[in-house]
Amino acid sequence: MVEAAMSFDETFDLVIVGSGCASVTAALAVQAAGGSAVILEKQALFGGSTAFSGGIAWIPANPLLGDDSAEAGRTYLDAIVGAPDKASPVEKRDSFIAQGPMAVQFLLDQGVDLIRVPWPDYYSNEPGGHEYGRTISAALFDLRELGDWQDKLGYFYGFPRMPVGSWEFVDLTLAKTTWKGKRAALKLAWNMLKDKLTGARTVGSGNALQGRMLKAALDHRVPIRLENEVTGLEIDAGAVVGVTVRTAQGERRIGARKGVLLNAGGFSRNAEMRKAFQPQPNTGAWTMANPGDTGGPMQMAMALGADVDCMEEAWWTPGSLLPDGTYGGFHVPGESGKPGVIIVGPDGRRLGNEAGAYMEFGQRMYASGAVPAWAIIEGRTLTRYSWGPVLAGKSPAPFVESGYFVKADTLADLARKAGIDPDGLVGEVARFNGFAERGVDEDFGRGASHHNRAMGDPGNRPNPTLGKIEAGPFYAVEILPLDVGTSGGLVTDENARVLRADGSAIPGLYAAGNITAPVVGHTYPGAGASIGGGIVFGYVAACHAMAPGDRQGAG
Structure with a gap:
């Protein structure tokens, strides 16, 4: 003053x-x-x-x-x-x-x-x-x-x-599984080619x-x-x-x-x-x-x-950092809302609706004492959808070697490597898989709203956002309460x-x-x-x- x-x-x-x-x-x-x-x-x-x-x-x-x-x-x-x-x-x-x-x-x-x-x-x-x-x-x-x-x-x-709008990023995560995603990828490639040719x-x-x-x-x-x-x-x-x-x-x-x-x-x-x-x-x-x-x-x-x-x-925009401390991705809800993914705290329990609002999810992380939390990803999910720095279908091996991903053949081993309660995680995944089979998330309502479903895969039935986590290998990624202000x-x-x-x-x-x-x-x-x-x-x-x-x- x-x-x-x-x-x-x-x-x-x-x-x-x-x-x-x-x-x-x-x-x-x-x-x-x-x-x-x-x-x-x-x-x-x-x-x-x-x-x-x-x-x-x-x-x-x-x-x-x-x-x-x-x-x-x-x-x-x-x-x-x-x-x-x-x-x-x-x-x-x-x-x-x-x-x-x-x-x-x-x-x-x-x-x-x-x-x-x-x-x-x-x-x-x-x-x-x-x-x-x-x-x-x-x-x-x-x-x-x-x-x-x-x-x-x-x-x-x-x-x-790049010549792409932020609202198109969710479509790009579906480039391997939907025509809408393929069109988004082709549109981006065409726009990038035009820029290269014209100097734009x-x-x-x-x-x-x-x-x-x-x-x-x-x-x-x-x-x-x-x-x-x-x-x-x-x-x-x-x-x-x-x-x-x-x-x-x-x-x-x-x-x-x-x-x-x-x-x-x-x-x-x-x-x-x-x-x-x-x-x-x-x-x-x-x-x-x-x-x-x-x-x-x-x-x-x-x-x-x-x-x-x-x-x-x-x-709050929960996401991950690469091993060197740089940005790895904002994952909630555009990637964590895909089938075969949940986010849990150190007790192995889910924190909230992974296909819902990111600010609320960050609030839940702090309220639950889950900083950091962990994304649990089934291996098949990485063959279908992109995740931060890992493009869909590309080998996650380099990211395991760098320490970005924790990898294991069983959920219990994955939990032990990540410092998560093994019994908690195994039990939570079993419960979640039941929700995925029935198409109804009884705990957090994932997939119940139009917004939730837009974050999932429309070809996944009966709920676009719910998919079983049952076939190894399994991957874990540390999730932090990143923010944009x-x-x-x-x-x-x-x-x-x-x-x-x-x-x-x-x-x-x-x-x-x-x-x-x-x-x-x-x-x-x-x-x-x-x-x-x-x-x-x-x-x-x-x-x-x-x-x-x-x-x-x-x-």
Whole structure:
């Protein structure tokens, strides 16, 4: 916190800290209202954790859907999130449902090419659940359209830059067993060949979304400052009126006539904050969030008295690491939901629905004391479906030799090698095999919802997600609670204003994205819920800040 005591080097209507999913949406909305905005990013690359992500956004009743309603979306949101609380009060849910369609239409009008993608709501059998899904993404994008900026877009090393959308990855896991999977593989091969022949740099997932966002910002001449780290919030008479910035040229002070929007991510890579707020063990070594996700701006707001909530949560994506500590794969639910796979704790017992929501599964791992857990995979499964770094039908031998896989001819031996209770595992598999034979998971309901079944193999009967684990060899893989960002933070209201513990707003301070306690609370209702909330409340913040009147962040 810095008390303003001198004139600013420059001033904008809205100063945006961070370059995540809310940043461009907010900047464009400010410009559309006749104002000025600047995006400040401390890293050398643009895009935040959104650029590292699957690049999808869950926004009910948005104009790309055509078969959804605000009423159905709200029914589902209430059913999944539960009773209103600090993170997700009634008014904030109202704002998300009402403003979401407007935010999407605004981006479309600004030239951001968004498309609907097939991704069922994660609890699609709950009231208001949508079987096709409420998820949108960006069309594939050629990085060459960014000109001099094409190498300034961040990306996750675990998602190779390829011309494929994240929603197609599940289909690709079925390339050996279904025509749909084969078509997805052929489409990818064709797109890669076209790129090779034409020199195009076509990308999907988070790079497509943030690439298109960046292109829109550049087209509209939004000032974007890379390697500009905000080190303090400027305060005047209790209101946030600007920021202090560390640049290569020295310190600068940038004023904000209407407010400062924090879109700087959570604290995934801050070991001290994770120790203070998060379930253990977790130092941040298992996060796949971008390197700049260190929590500094959140701490600045907390120093001003900002309230926080959901700090124990992260967008858990249970997966594995290779022996060298690098990313091995996010396995729940697209791979663990295939026949012949279960995930167990050290007692050999299953933890939950392996074809269900990944965030819930990560929560279950911690609640059960199963960190790490173990995926148990029948050998035949690896001949049919891909698993992380192991392509379907390829020999798993190199991964056994490296130590990634534990292998044994019997389940009891596998358990002993992995440090799992042998009797527990043998008994659990026997019980699971009965479920597979009958097609009904009596313990966790795996395969009961449309979303669950979409994660399985449609050719597997009677339940696409259940298959017996009975023929050796058997394999075990250590499963860790990887994450793509923390999901707790600053408490905000329906206008994206940052609130104190007494419910009053900190004048001039807004927040959106992973730096906030999300409107979806402790849950993850559908693919892209984190990005969806960021986009919507970035738009909401800009609209509120630019509304007629004095400083709009005032309480």
